[in-house]
Amino acid sequence: MQIFSNKIFSNSLWMMLEKVISIFGLIFVTSYVAKYIGPENFGKIVLAATLFNFVQTLTWFGNQEILFKRVSKNKKMGLNYLFNTQKLRILLFFLFSTPILVGLACFTDRLTLIYGIATASATFFLTQDIYTIYNNAVLQSYINAITNMIGLSVALAVRYLIIYLELDYAYLAIPILLVTFFPYVLKKWIYNKNEQPLLNKPKKYWKYYIFAGGSLVVSTLAISFYTQITSLMLAKLTTLKELGIYAVAVTLGTAWSFVNISVITSVLSKIYQIKDDQMSYALIAKLNGIVIAISLSAMTALFFLVNTIIQWLYGSAYLEAQYLVLILALSTMCSGLGTVSARLMIKQESYHYISKKMALVALSALPISYVMIKCYGLQGAAYSVLLIEFLSLTLFNYFYKNGLIFKIHFYPFFKKSFQSN
Structure with missing residues (x-):
């Protein structure tokens, strides 16, 4: 069976175009900002982004893929779920973000707090942006691409202006907010022109959101934990300067991952609709x-x-990052392959296995990161990410359904066994 239809291929290209412009636009401006404020202050921005990544994960409560699958399978059912859980996400966002902001106010400096408030505001719009999920699921990613480009262009222009005028570093908080605010407003306006929100017994959906997502939130939180733990460990065991250098390496080492994600997301919208297991495994x-x-x-x-x-x-102040980039690029490949495996488990509704697996990955990430960073510093941080991603992709996946993931990874050797089932 052909893996790409014309619509899937077109949707993938739109998703890639959006990410190309977003990522490379952000790389150029982030590098401009990094040069302007130096590694230590750049580390403060990275710290705020790391903390609110957890807030975003907790607010979605493991439901992003459930929402995507629902819209892919049944547009009306998916829309009901999207809109009837909107207020719940607002409540969850404020519940999880308030303690972090209080902590930043009490234990960090003024600049870190300002970046934290801006990042919190940007995260709020990300958690309310159900339109991105909807557009990807119905293969209309061109809307996401166009609106995100507009939002990014506004944010980039403001950043350049702030640096050109040599304003106080605190003003760089403004574009942090704008980069998510404009796309959210535009996508909402476009959606409301073509569709109508469907509100029907929200309490029923709230209950499902908590219970269905509850089995996945552990895994999504674990993913956030083991991908962000390295940054937190660097901030704790080394300095914000080294965190800033590491952030540059992560940016360059993972910048191309949008191609993987775009292809995976578009193809999976087709795989979710296939009922034949053997055909799914082949794809x-x-x-x-x-x-x-x-x-x-x-x-x-x-x-x-x-x-x-x-x-x-970035300049010579960040040259140490070059030794980390290829290591992190290899970990990005493992992450992409791991995403494919995780989506297969979601298709088969094996949420319990995912939760247990990711909890184990997160538990293993803590000692691995600590020991590697303590002993080897920045290079240890990069190798710890690679080791964690590799274990997540292989060892922790290969116990699923008598080695199903292992057999798919080596599909040519097990193709006949799939056909005989």
Whole structure:
């Protein structure tokens, strides 16, 4: 069965275009900001972003993929779920963000608090942006691409103006908010022109949101934890300067991941509709091959260009990041393959296994990150991310349904066994 229809291919291209402009636009402006404020103050922005990543995860409460699957399978059912849980997400956001802001006010300096407030505001609009999920699920990602480009352009222009005028570092909080505010407003306006929100017995949906998401929130929180724990450990065990350098390495090492995510998201909207398991496994095996091919191409380009890119964009103060970029790029490939496996489990509604698996990954991440960073500093941080992603992709997945993920990873050797079932 062909993995790409014309509509899926077109949707993937729109998603990629959006991410190309967003990521590379942000790389150029972030590098401009990083040069302007230096590694230590840049580390303060990274710290705020790391903390509110957890708030975003907790607010969605494991429901992002459930929402995507519902809209993919049944548009009306998905819309009901999206809109009837909106107020619940607002309550969850304020519940989880308030303690962090209080902590920043009590234990950090003025600049970190300002960046924290701006990041909290930006995160609020991300958690309310149900329109991105809807547009991706119905293969209308061009709306996300266009609106995000507009929002990014406004934010970039404001950042350049602040730096050009040499204003106080605190003013850089403004574009942090604008980059999510404008796309949210535009997507909401476009949606309301074409569709009508459906509100019907929200308490019933709230209950499902908590109970269905409850089995996935552990896994999504664990993902946030093990992907962000390295940044938190660096801030604790080293300095904000090293955190700033590490953030540059992460940006460059993962910048190309949008290609993987765009392809995975578009193809999975088709796989979710397939009822035949053998056909699903064959498509997922093909998807794994595509992810590996994309990743190897990106790593080859980075191998030859990373030194020049860092010198050009960030300057000599960030040169230490070059030793981390390829390690983090390899971990990004593992992450992409892990995403494919996780989506298969979600398709089969194996939420309990996902929760247990990700809890174990998170528990293993803490000692791995601590020991690696304590012993090897920045390079230890990068290797700890790679090790955690590799274990998540392989060891922790291979116990699922008598080695199903292992068999899909080595599909040519197990193809006949799938057909005989």
